Amino acid sequence: MLTSVMKQYMKHIYLLADPTDQVIPLQVANALGVYPSAVSRMTRKLADYGLIKYEHYRNLRLTKEGKQLGQTLVKHH
Known part of the structure; x- marks a missing residue:
């Protein structure tokens, strides 16, 4: 089950995606007003849920499921 913070990250990742x-993880950190290390920890958790693909020191990439969740979160807010 995703927490509200995880949903917030997913919403911003979706909105920032090219x-x-x-x-770029630094974009997420700037948008949320958090340190890049916090983004790294959260992206590992989101990757465990299959919502993003993440490689250390690389860009994040939304999976199909992550993109669908992002669309849903944006529509509901």
Whole structure:
């Protein structure tokens, strides 16, 4: 089950994603007002849920499921 903080991250990742569904982690940190290390910890958790693909020191990429969740979160807020 996703927490409200996880949903907030997913919403911002979705909104920041480029046409190839990639996001630079520093963009997420800036948008949420958190340290990049906090983004790294959260992206590992979101990757465990299959919502993003994440490689250390690389961009994040939304999975199909992550993109669908992001769309749903944006519609509901």
